Amino acid sequence: MNRLLKTPITATLTKHILITDYRTPTTDHQNMDTQWPRWEVFKQDRPGKPFEAVGTVHAPDAEMALLNARDVFVRRPECHTLWVAPEAAVLRLTAQELAGRQDWPDEPATEGSEEMAYHVFLRQSHRRSMVAVTLVGQVLAASSADAMHQAVAQYGASDTVVWWVVPDSALIRSNDDDIASMFEPALEKTYRDQTTYRGRIFEGRRRGGTVKEVPGA
């Protein structure tokens, strides 16, 4: 808690947030009482682990999207870095859509566009999981469609069920300065972990039923 006060989250985040037109989806804020734009959330549990798509949050801007992502997806100590991206920046494809695509894979790259880095995420099985897709690599491409074309060619093993491509320029990231205020406080909240309660009931019995806690009348 003290760390949170010493390092105001907003101050830490603002300095590395770079807002471009498509990172802040144009919306009529006056009509957004209960629904702001959607942002995809990518979470890295530990350094060296791949980023995983865990779900979405609604937020009026990138900074709030990152903070909401922390509140919704990181109530427990299992996060090193968060990324958010406007949902519209993410291009998705399922194996079924790929199979039904008549013009695939001959879609041409956009002429004259500069190449950008795109992150490629895959889902590779139907097994139960809490993650939609996992980061597997990057491609350089002139458009999202071009990036998807390359992603399918390079990462198109027969077991892939879902592909996502996300332009690197669309990502807003937490950084190392944010770890202390955003993610570390969860480490001390051991009561959120079910294993904390292992055996406590039986310890209670050994104490002869003496319960220190006095419930409210």
Add this chain to the structure above:
Amino acid sequence: MPPELTHDERLTAFEARIARGEKIEPGDWMPDDYRRQLIRMISQHAHSEIVGMLPEGAWIEHAPSLRRKLILIAKVQDEAGHGQYLYHAAESLGAERQDLIDALLAGKAKYSNIFNYPTLNWADVGMIGWLVDGAAIKNQTMLTGASYGPYSRAMVRICAEETFHYKQGKEMITLYAQGTPHQRRMAQDALDRWWWPSLMMFGPPDADSTNSTTLMRWGIKLKSNDALRQEFIDEIVPELHAAGLCIPDPDLRYDENSGHWLTGPIDWDEFWRVIKGNGPMNRERLRARRTAHDDGLWVREAMAAYASRSSVIGKRSTVSGQR
């Protein structure tokens, strides 16, 4: 999927995928009724998480120790997060979050009946964890196997977190059940009031469950209401007995032949009365939710104002590349 297929051919292929244990993902073909049933079920589930914060949230400032208070705050925060996971799953089917929330605030949406009962003493918080979250986990564990990918994933994430809700409740009630006479009376009183509503959480008997056939045919539900209810009863009865509590059902007995605990008749008239809006707390829950929404308006306005201001600043400095 090739576009020249007929609807029946698509449906056959869809059902074959479910039979093979494949998950249906956003973008894949699905029957309209599958989409409709999922939106209905997932949004009700999401609303239940949100309304479920109210009966327990009311006790946060009355918690008898700092430890219990921290636990209860964490649990209520989890429910808020679980509501968000589920709204996300419904949105992946094309539902608009605003429509879902507006329906809840207008009193048009259903949520779990259990939250229309009042929390009258502190031990209710523990009993809700043990019985209500215990019953919810049974249902949600089944739903981790649901055929729709985003719903299944929300359930896996929720179950991983929710086990703590059940365990803290079981711990609290077990301690009270061995505590002072006053503590024992509180635990028993909580069980007396929460036992039957908990059994009703699994929904109406199979014969009266109108949506179950479709939900099971398409792999959304993998077990029937009655089957899940029986599994829960068989697990929880010995646990409550071991804690020294008395289950408020004179007809409860163990059937040697089937190996099941059999309960007396459940009062389904009460269930339908509460679900139709005439339970003890239906109006109060909606009032509290609307008040919370209205009280948060200035925060939403401030966030929107800040966002429109910073996006103007952002447009000016697009190329500054400040990292």
